[in-house]
Amino acid sequence: MMGPGDPTLSAELRVEGLAKRFGGVRVFQDLSFRLGPGEVLGVIGPNGAGKTTLINVICGQLPPSAGHVFLGKSDITGRSPHAVSGMGLVRSFQQTNIFRSATVRENVARAIRFSGRGQESWSRVEPLLQEFDLVSRLDEEGDKLPYGLQKMLGLVMAYATQPKVLLLDEPAAGLEHRERARIDDFLRHARLIQGCSVLIVEHDMDLIRRLCPRILVIDAGAILAEGNPVEVLVRPDVIRAYLGSEDEEAGGRC
Amino acid sequence: MTGKRSASLRVLGRAETATILVFALVFVVPIVSDNLFVFSLLNQILIASMASLSVYVMLRMDLLSFATPAFMAIGGYTVAIASLRGLTDVVFLTLASFVLPALVALPLGALILRLRGTYFVLVTFVLTEILQLILFATPNWTGGSNGIAGIPALTLFGLALSDNRSVLYLTAGLALLAALITAAVMRRFHRHFAAIEENEVLAQSLGLGVWRYKLLGFATAAGLGGIAGFALVNMLLTAHPSSFTAVAAIDYIAYAIIGGRASMLGPVVGSTILVTATNFFGGQGRYSQGLYGLLIIAVVLIAKGGIVGTIARIFHRKTPTTTDTVPDTLRAGAEGL
Numbered sequence: 001m002m003g004p005g006d007p008t009l010s011a012e013l014r015v016e017g018l019a020k021r022f023g024g025v026r027v028f029q030d031l032s033f034r035l036g037p038g039e040v041l042g043v044i045g046p047n048g049a050g051k052t053t054l055i056n057v058i059c060g061q062l063p064p065s066a067g068h069v070f071l072g073k074s075d076i077t078g079r080s081p082h083a084v085s086g087m088g089l090v091r092s093f094q095q096t097n098i099f100r101s102a103t104v105r106e107n108v109a110r111a112i113r114f115s116g117r118g119q120e121s122w123s124r125v126e127p128l129l130q131e132f133d134l135v136s137r138l139d140e141e142g143d144k145l146p147y148g149l150q151k152m153l154g155l156v157m158a159y160a161t162q163p164k165v166l167l168l169d170e171p172a173a174g175l176e177h178r179e180r181a182r183i184d185d186f187l188r189h190a191r192l193i194q195g196c197s198v199l200i201v202e203h204d205m206d207l208i209r210r211l212c213p214r215i216l217v218i219d220a221g222a223i224l225a226e227g228n229p230v231e232v233l234v235r236p237d238v239i240r241a242y243l244g245s246e247d248e249e250a251g252g253r254c
Numbered sequence: 255m256t257g258k259r260s261a262s263l264r265v266l267g268r269a270e271t272a273t274i275l276v277f278a279l280v281f282v283v284p285i286v287s288d289n290l291f292v293f294s295l296l297n298q299i300l301i302a303s304m305a306s307l308s309v310y311v312m313l314r315m316d317l318l319s320f321a322t323p324a325f326m327a328i329g330g331y332t333v334a335i336a337s338l339r340g341l342t343d344v345v346f347l348t349l350a351s352f353v354l355p356a357l358v359a360l361p362l363g364a365l366i367l368r369l370r371g372t373y374f375v376l377v378t379f380v381l382t383e384i385l386q387l388i389l390f391a392t393p394n395w396t397g398g399s400n401g402i403a404g405i406p407a408l409t410l411f412g413l414a415l416s417d418n419r420s421v422l423y424l425t426a427g428l429a430l431l432a433a434l435i436t437a438a439v440m441r442r443f444h445r446h447f448a449a450i451e452e453n454e455v456l457a458q459s460l461g462l463g464v465w466r467y468k469l470l471g472f473a474t475a476a477g478l479g480g481i482a483g484f485a486l487v488n489m490l491l492t493a494h495p496s497s498f499t500a501v502a503a504i505d506y507i508a509y510a511i512i513g514g515r516a517s518m519l520g521p522v523v524g525s526t527i528l529v530t531a532t533n534f535f536g537g538q539g540r541y542s543q544g545l546y547g548l549l550i551i552a553v554v555l556i557a558k559g560g561i562v563g564t565i566a567r568i569f570h571r572k573t574p575t576t577t578d579t580v581p582d583t584l585r586a587g588a589e590g591l
Contacts, residue, residue, distance in 0.1 A: 059459065061455070061458075061459075080458070080463075080465075081455075081458040081459055082458045082459075082460075082461050082462055082463045082464065083463075085458070085459055085460060085461040086461045090459065090460070090461075091459055093456070093459075097453065097455075097456045097459075098453075098456070099448070099449060099452050099453055099456065100452065100453075101452060102448070102452070106445075109445070110445055110449050110457070110460065111460045113445060114446075114449070114457060114460040114461045114462040115460055115461040116461060157460065158459075158460075161460055161461060
């Protein structure tokens with residue numbers, strides 16, 4: 001079987017033997033996986049499994065204790081977040097992360113400018129702004145938006161940088177049920193129009209099943225399972241990791 | 255969009271224009287008045303304004319710096335030492351008093367700009383204290399605890415600037431330069447500094463090389479401090495460590511925050527009101543410090559955004575901050591809804 005480090009596999013993002021420790025506390029160790037071109041990979045695991053730390057390490061916000069991260073053929077291990085972003089690996093944040101005192105227009109403008117893109121990027125983000133009902137609110141300040149729209153604005157900003165790889169940290173967290181379909185719309189744009197590869201950390205198992213052909217389950221800092229969500233989510237060890245009991249099914253309850 | 259765009263530029267330029275006009279107006283004072291108290295007060299206000307503009311630049315990156323007096327000392331002592339060695343040309347000294355502190359700030363910034371919050375505040379406070387020690391420990395260069403006295407009259411194109419009028423002209427000229435530098439940097443990098451101030455992590459994740467802009471801001475703030483130090487030494491005709499203590503930084507920070515940190519007019523308004531108040535209350539003997547403190551508390555309680563910020567909020571001129579153009583279809587959508 002080919003491993004994640006196999007050079008014959010094409011990958012937008014490749015993680016090899018990645019480890020992170022804070023002093024004596026081990027968050028995760030020896031994580032290896034790959035994200036293929038145009039692929040959507042779900043990463044799930046109980047709270048404290050190290051999912052957000054994994055994103056922080058991949059995008060350069062935290063240095064790894066060991067291992068390597070490759071973006072295409074480039075080793076981006078230990079590079080600064082802005083350098084990693086400039087190379088096409090961009091993240092979203094678990095909490096809403098926008099410039100709250102700036103208008104929606106200014107938020108998007110900053111994303112376009114900071115990523116070194118030109119004015120033509122506005123026409124790229126226009127359909128997303130329309131889809132998320134943000135066009136009518138272009139001149140509203142970010143903190144005046146409802147929570148759901150703040151989250152979507154954060155995603156639009158990540159999209160406006162024209163990334164090759166998107167790391168989404170719990171994009172559905174805090175969204176109302178009816179708002180969660182917007183994540184589907186966003187991913188459709190990101191994959192089909194922008195051609196992004198996407199890694200999603202998420203607790204919404206319906207969303208994971210819907211959007212991710214492949215998932216990784218992380219528990220206690222190691223990969224517990226990997227594969228098709230339909231098969232993986234019924235595995236007893238995955239259910240035990242999430243719920244602490246084999247009597248319950250993981251699907252839909254996490 | 256064009257209308258909004260020009261409105262945005264106008265708003266951005268309004269505070270800058272006002273600041274520059276205020277400083278330019280000072281040139282009129284020596285023509286219409288020969289009151290030495292007014293000259294002295296204006297000198298103090300302008301020097302405080304320059305120093306608090308240095309603080310303001312740092313505040314725009316969400317960094318509270320106590321290093322302003324240290325950079326003022328570098329600028330001031332540069333002028334004192336150079337002028338005693340015959341280098342009295344104002345143009346040269348202005349350049350030196352800006353560039354030297356800025357150059358010192360570059361390696362220093364590389365070391366300390368990774369710090370945030372309290373840690374950065376403490377390190378900049380210690381920096382100023384260390385510079386004090388250096389000033390005392392190098393008497394051959396700085397005169398040690400005696401400072402450097404007997405600074406000769408400076409010259410501009412061969413003309414000696416020795417009388418009180420000339421001192422005020424020079425201070426006003428330096429203040430004008432400081433305002434122009436601040437306006438140029440803030441206008442050019444407005445969006446970058448605003449993003450760093452509000453959400454540095456997000457700015458980085460979108461591709462902004464935050465560290466580079468912080469270094470630029472730190473060097474600019476250092477240069478502005480250096481110019482303020484030049485003006486202070488020129489006014490006092492002496493360079494002494496007591497002019498550049500870390501405690502003085504508290505005043506400059508107070509001027510910037512009370513005046514308002516949202517625009518460069520804030521530090522100037524803060525400096526004008528508080529320096530004038532200090533002079534006024536200074537005549538009230540033992541009550542002066544208490545009255546000064548009460549004034550600060552009152553202003554902070556009433557005007558949380560600073561004086562200028564509060565006035566701006568009252569008028570509530572809400573305009574978009576971006577000057578970007580968006581596609582016509584997007585604009586039409588926005589206007590139609």
